[in-house]
Amino acid sequence: MQNVDVELGDRVKKHVTSLLISLSKEENQEDNHANQSSPSIFKVPRVLRELSQTSFDPLLVSIGPLHKRHENVQTFEKEKPNYLINLIKRTESPQEEILKSCMQEAYSLMNEIKACYVWEKPCGDFKFAQMMVMDACFILEYMVKIQDHANQSYSGRLLQHYSVLHDMLLLENQIPMVFLDKIFRCTVLKFKSISLVELILPVLKAHDLFGVDIETNNISIDTTLHILDLLHKCCTPQNYDTTNTKPASQIPTHSAVNLYRAGVNIRPNQNPTWPMQLEVQKNWFPCFYGWSMLSLKMPVLKVHDSTEFLLRNLIAYEQSFQTGKPHRYVTSFALAMDMLMNTQEDVAKLIDSGVLINQMGSNEEAASMINKICKHVTWEEFIYEEQWKKMDDYCNSYWPKHMAKMWTTYFSSPWSMIALIAGIMLFTLTVIDTIFTVNPPE
Structure with missing residues (x-):
């Protein structure tokens, strides 16, 4: 029995030694290739x-x-x-x-x-x-x-x-x-x-996605990996501060309809510094309760036959660890659109706001396509974290929160509106009747 244990121990030692040698070789190979460029053309996961x-x-x-x-x-x-x-x-x-x-x-x-x-x-x-x-x-x-x-x-x-x-x-x-x-x-x-x-x-x-002129003046061929990388450079900013970005799981979500009900004005970004730039601006109104409305300025996204394959390839390119890209701009934009477009009503609201051009079969189809693009995608950062935080703080403030609740309660359907109007009329008639009962006309 003791001999068996000794043989087993020797066998384990040999396996451990072999494993250590193998790991050492792999480490040396990694050191040899450390200065080489990472692969940039590969099979999608x-x-x-x-x-x-x-x-x-x-x-x-x-x-x-x-x-x-x-x-x-x-x-x-x-x-x-x-x-x-x-x-x-x-x-x-x-x-x-x-x-x-x-x-x-x-x-x-x-x-x-x-x-x-x-x-x-x-x-x-x-x-x-x-x-x-x-x-x-x-x-x-x-x-x-x-x-x-x-x-x-x-x-x-x-x-x-x-x-x-x-x-x-x-x-x-x-x-x-x-x-x-x-x-x-x-x-x-x-x-x-x-x-x-x-x-x-x-x-x-x-395959125009954003309807803006493609700027290539500041792009160098020497630092461009391939044609898809060139498109990626045209869509993303040359210098953009992402030091305060957070994981997307921590970002509060609001759909386009919910933002509209809270008083957020969604409109096209007329002079963006880069094609996917999103801006949030506060508009003060001289109301007695100090309520201020927000404007979400967005790029005009064209949803057509090429949109899905372009976004999927750009996202897959950003998602790969092999490219070593520090910031995932297209991935963040796709997530932003996914949060805004939950239903066909959200798509209709974005179309009415002028920030979405739907050239697909239906609004429901467009919403489904955007939502599916974000499936199984890892969200290590969200570059629009600051803008989304501003909108969340606004939507959770007193008046926007109650405005949104009133929309949901009383204006979600024609019957709710009819019931509200009928209730107001009944209340008004009751008040008038009470006044005339207490103070009858002479």
Whole structure:
């Protein structure tokens, strides 16, 4: 029995030693990669993908390695060589020379490009370089065509055109901007005077969320990871104080209808410093009880066919620990809209207030879509905490609180209003009758 215990103890020691060695190796690998950039192109977590798989899968074209074998993209893969050939021809330089320089760029950035992806089935360097050059040239040629035909329609190919622009903004369907910029310099800059951001701009404008001009003046290609990251930078502020943000679970919620009943005036933010800026302003009125109304100034959100997939991809991008993003702006905006839009009545109120344009089938459908986007999303911070706190303090003050209660009690339905009016009339008649009974007319 004692021998058995000794053997068991030795076996446990061996397992512990083996585990410590394994952990030591992993720690050394982490130290070796500490200075490398984190992956920025990866598969969306399953818990988010299962809610809306169509929001993350390409409709027509694959960019990068993650969807190369997807059945939807196989037909279009055969068209890509034509885009590459047409782009190279535009340079009016020897085709072999241009193609060689593109492949050299792919090989020189090979390790950096591969480090941008999280994928399960890596391929050889030549095949990978070929794929990267093909996809980069396709994007650039497609965008050059859009520039050339800016005032012309895509007759007969509108659906394909929409699908391509849709696929270029999927998180799993990106190409590193550092490499796209290198191929841009090898090709487009040889025949066209334009910046890469200007060339890509039509992709961002094609799926307009907020109805404001997209500002790219302060955005550097050098610090942009890919096209979806470029859109994210256009939606978020360059400098924004989030030192006082709190977890969303601590934030009080008020729907649009409840805010309206308490006297909060919801209206469009006419001059926002960034597209998703929300402001709360106090409007004083010279009432004897000192009641002040609030104004919630919001961006004008367009709810259409592209809204769900854009928000889901931007949120999934922010949610990943791999991107290391300090602030989750789009995630916070989605939560704010989720709190405001509980029912179709809330949607109707936001539409009446001019802060929502609903291009979907119904108000109920729009509310359902926004509410589902926030499902299974982690809320580590809420950047509108200060604005929501102001509204909560206001709604819980004496007069707004009672105004909201009166709305709910007496004005929630036509019958309640009729009953209130009837009660007031009955009370008035009773008072008059009492007066005439006590003091009858002479």
